[in-house]
Amino acid sequence: MLRRGWAAEVGDYAIAGGWTPRGEALVVGDAAGGVYAFDGTSGATIWTQREVHDGGVLAVAMHPHRPEFATAGQDGRVLVWSATDGQVRVDIDIGNGWVEHVAWSPDGTWLAASCSRKVYMHGADGEKVWRSDDHPSTVSAIAWSGSEELATACYGRVTFFDASTGERRQQLEWMGSLVSLVLSPDGDIVACGSQDNSVHFWRRSTEQDSMMSGYPAKPSALAFDDTGTLLATGGGEDVTVWSFQGSGPEGTRPGVLDLHVQPVTTLAFASGVMRLASGARDGTVAVWSLEKDAKGRPIGAAVVAGAVSDLYWRPDGRALAALDAQGGATAWRVSKW
Amino acid sequence: MDTPRNIPVTILTGFLGSGKTTLLNRILREEHGKRIAVVENEFGEVGIDQALVINADEEIFEMSNGCICCTVRGDLIRVLGNLMKRRDKFDYVLVETTGLADPGPVAQTFFMDDEIRAEYALDGIVTLVDAAHIEQQLGRSDESTEQIAFADVLVLNKTDLVHDDALDGLESRLRDMNRMARVIRSERAEVDVDTVLNLGAFDLDEVLGRRPTFLEPEYPFEWTGVYSLDVGRYELSLDDGPDPSMSLVVVPDQGTDDSALREGAEWCVRRYAEPADLVRPGDQLRVGEHLNLQLDSPGRKSFFLEVETPMRVGVFTQHTAEEFDLQLLNVDGATPTANGAPRTTDAVPVEVERTWVAQHEHDDEVGSIAIECEGDVDPDRLNLWLGELLRERGVDIFRMKGFISLAGESRRFVFQGVHMLFDGQPDRPWGDAPRRNQLVFIGRNLDEATMRQGFEACLV
Numbered sequence: 199m200l201r202r203g204w205a206a207e208v209g210d211y212a213i214a215g216g217w218t219p220r221g222e223a224l225v226v227g228d229a230a231g232g233v234y235a236f237d238g239t240s241g242a243t244i245w246t247q248r249e250v251h252d253g254g255v256l257a258v259a260m261h262p263h264r265p266e267f268a269t270a271g272q273d274g275r276v277l278v279w280s281a282t283d284g285q286v287r288v289d290i291d292i293g294n295g296w297v298e299h300v301a302w303s304p305d306g307t308w309l310a311a312s313c314s315r316k317v318y319m320h321g322a323d324g325e326k327v328w329r330s331d332d333h334p335s336t337v338s339a340i341a342w343s344g345s346e347e348l349a350t351a352c353y354g355r356v357t358f359f360d361a362s363t364g365e366r367r368q369q370l371e372w373m374g375s376l377v378s379l380v381l382s383p384d385g386d387i388v389a390c391g392s393q394d395n396s397v398h399f400w401r402r403s404t405e406q407d408s409m410m411s412g413y414p415a416k417p418s419a420l421a422f423d424d425t426g427t428l429l430a431t432g433g434g435e436d437v438t439v440w441s442f443q444g445s446g447p448e449g450t451r452p453g454v455l456d457l458h459v460q461p462v463t464t465l466a467f468a469s470g471v472m473r474l475a476s477g478a479r480d481g482t483v484a485v486w487s488l489e490k491d492a493k494g495r496p497i498g499a500a501v502v503a504g505a506v507s508d509l510y511w512r513p514d515g516r517a518l519a520a521l522d523a524q525g526g527a528t529a530w531r532v533s534k535w
Numbered sequence: 536m537d538t539p540r541n542i543p544v545t546i547l548t549g550f551l552g553s554g555k556t557t558l559l560n561r562i563l564r565e566e567h568g569k570r571i572a573v574v575e576n577e578f579g580e581v582g583i584d585q586a587l588v589i590n591a592d593e594e595i596f597e598m599s600n601g602c603i604c605c606t607v608r609g610d611l612i613r614v615l616g617n618l619m620k621r622r623d624k625f626d627y628v629l630v631e632t633t634g635l636a637d638p639g640p641v642a643q644t645f646f647m648d649d650e651i652r653a654e655y656a657l658d659g660i661v662t663l664v665d666a667a668h669i670e671q672q673l674g675r676s677d678e679s680t681e682q683i684a685f686a687d688v689l690v691l692n693k694t695d696l697v698h699d700d701a702l703d704g705l706e707s708r709l710r711d712m713n714r715m716a717r718v719i720r721s722e723r724a725e726v727d728v729d730t731v732l733n734l735g736a737f738d739l740d741e742v743l744g745r746r747p748t749f750l751e752p753e754y755p756f757e758w759t760g761v762y763s764l765d766v767g768r769y770e771l772s773l774d775d776g777p778d779p780s781m782s783l784v785v786v787p788d789q790g791t792d793d794s795a796l797r798e799g800a801e802w803c804v805r806r807y808a809e810p811a812d813l814v815r816p817g818d819q820l821r822v823g824e825h826l827n828l829q830l831d832s833p834g835r836k837s838f839f840l841e842v843e844t845p846m847r848v849g850v851f852t853q854h855t856a857e858e859f860d861l862q863l864l865n866v867d868g869a870t871p872t873a874n875g876a877p878r879t880t881d882a883v884p885v886e887v888e889r890t891w892v893a894q895h896e897h898d899d900e901v902g903s904i905a906i907e908c909e910g911d912v913d914p915d916r917l918n919l920w921l922g923e924l925l926r927e928r929g930v931d932i933f934r935m936k937g938f939i940s941l942a943g944e945s946r947r948f949v950f951q952g953v954h955m956l957f958d959g960q961p962d963r964p965w966g967d968a969p970r971r972n973q974l975v976f977i978g979r980n981l982d983e984a985t986m987r988q989g990f991e992a993c994l995v
Contacts, residue, residue: 375596
């Protein structure tokens with residue numbers, strides 16, 4: 199299932215990255231503040247820019263259509279790059295704090311970034327559009343619920359902002375430290391991992407909320423499949439999958455995918471198929487084939503040198519890349535079925 | 536939490552103006568060869584280039600169950616979580632809290648978050664105390680009390696601004712609140728860096744090695760002298776001292792080894808529980824009774840002791856012998872005459888002497904309780920007792936440390952905790968060492984008798 203494609207190295211802990219839309223390149227940012235681009239097929243280095251973000255890269259967001267991406271770092275800056283030549287197209291100085299999250303809207307119109315307790319909205323060319331008031335705590339995650347609405351998570355709250363005006367549209371509250379956030383593709387289901395080892399979720403249309411507790415660790419990795427049926431969650435060594443089929447997941451038993459021996463660090467669904475990739479602190483990578491009832495079986499596995507920091511499916515679903523704590527970037531070719 | 540590669544973290548707490556930033560700069564200057572990361576919650580004047588200084592707002596996160604014991608510091612989880620990713624890892628992390636910070640959530644972060652736990656080891660909590668202002672602060676705020684209760688090291692700073700007498704009083708008050716902590720005096724936070732870093736304070740062996748007496752019970756007496764006496768008449772002579780009276784008990788047939796001294800001390804505690812008889816200068820001392828010597832007249836005062844069969848006596852006194860220049864003299868068989876006829880006197884040498892941890896008045900709500908006993912503990916009963924204790928009193932228990940002899944386990948079980956969070960594991964084998972239990976709790980309004988009974992009920 200997973201056939202070794204190529205392996206490359208960056209200068210430090212590989213923090214985040216992603217594939218360009220057509221899969222020509224894999225971009226990686228590291229903890230030393232360097233940014234790298236590798237050829238998607240061969241893994242050869244296309245370009246390298248070292249020590250760009252003083253203190254280290256914290257987040258990378260790939261543009262949905264163009265071979266461009268944004269990086270954010272401890273230096274308080276957001277940079278927009280061309281993946282082709284490694285030139286910085288836009289340099290946004292947000293301020294005196296870590297910029298921990300950055301995300302393009304699905305249509306590529308907006309670029310959102312969070313720094314400390316505020317979220318900042320920019321146009322595609324980096325022009326400032328608005329910034330939020332202080333959240334009750336540092337923003338812990340951001341996600342787009344569509345191209346016109348941004349969601350933020352922080353301690354005790356998920357907030358929805360109008361992308362063009364910054365107006366608050368909805369606020370969902372839950373007394374707990376929310377450490378991760380994911381939205382179903384239609385934007386209706388909001389799921390957050392909480393520091394107290396639970397997953398909390400809301401249905402925005404009905405404002406009904408539920409909590410899934412009993413995780414051995416905090417669920418910092420969450421992923422929805424394309425259809426919004428399955429929510430995969432980390433929070434321990436197992437991957438726990440909840441099915442939103444019928445009246446679920448309330449009152450149902452989750453699927454439990456047991457293979458990793460250390461806590462799961464990242465989860466990613468391939469697009470168009472119920473195929474999930476999971477990575478763990480022990481350096482193992484697994485690919486699972488899932489059913490709508492949340493049951494699944496492993497269809498491929500591999501090991502990398504360090505704790506898996508993130509996994510990225512190539513947009514066509516035919517390759518998977520893993521970044522790890524030892525600075526490794528590894529790509530596998532994936533057979534269709 | 537204790538794998539060797541874990542990065543040690545020291546937490547510096549103390550009220551505004553207590554000298555945290557001065558101490559921080561001192562540490563950075565003296566440890567300049569090391570890569571140190573500093574996490575600050577208020578803007579200080581850290582002026583050292585080599586250090587990476589990260590400013591983060593103090594963010595206390597409660598868990599959804601609303602228990603105050605389950606609060607963590609979200610800012611530390613984020614910042615430390617990111618710092619540990621670098622290849623050129625830091626040798627040391629210093630966290631400087633705000634003046635009003637509750638150390639509880641800071642310490643709990645190192646127990647509660649598994650990622651932080653995997654990479655870092657809380658080395659110790661250092662609390663700076665402004666000697667000139669702490670008395671007022673203790674009266675006004677819970678935070679200053681908690682900062683003292685949580686400390687592994689108390690730096691009594693700005694001592695140049697306070698009289699020695701007041702300092703002694705302050706130090707003894709702080710010690711009553713937290714008997715686990717080491718107290719260091721300083722003027723401008725000039726302390727030896729070794730006394731605040733690399734303490735391994737959450738490592739009990741280190742603590743016991745450094746301060747083997749911290750678990751000792753407190754006694755109503757400070758000093759014991761053992762004398763070997765032949766038949767005859769003896770004079771106990773005391774000079775002017777700090778108090779107008781002093782109580783004592785003369786214990787008959789006192790042994791000289793450590794266990795005999797402890798036995799004598801325990802016997803003596805019961806005598807001390809009885810009301811004392813006032814004894815005036817020139818009076819006879821009665822063996823085995825709680826006596827209070829009247830010492831308010833100036834000059835040396837004498838009390839007498841008749842010995843009819845040779846024996847060793849233990850003199851257990853409220854204060855140390857040194858404070859009153861206490862001496863026991865042999866009055867050579869002759870009774871002193873009213874006209875002061877000459878007599879020969881010889882000072883009787885002290886065969887063995889020792890001092891005890893003195894009991895002070897506990898006027899603070901926060902105090903320390905130490906339980907020490909021999910014997911094996913039934914694990915199930917211990918679990919039940921500790922579970923109930925932490926559930927009911929966890930809010931009031933700031934810190935606990937100790938080791939336990941579990942029945943059927945060949946190794947010592949060591950534990951430590953913060954509020955309701957408890958962390959324990961088997962450590963080294965007992966080998967030939969006597970199996971025993973030592974537990975210390977620092978908390979608010981803890982009932983020593985009940986806790987002691989509860990623990991003793993777990994013994995097999």
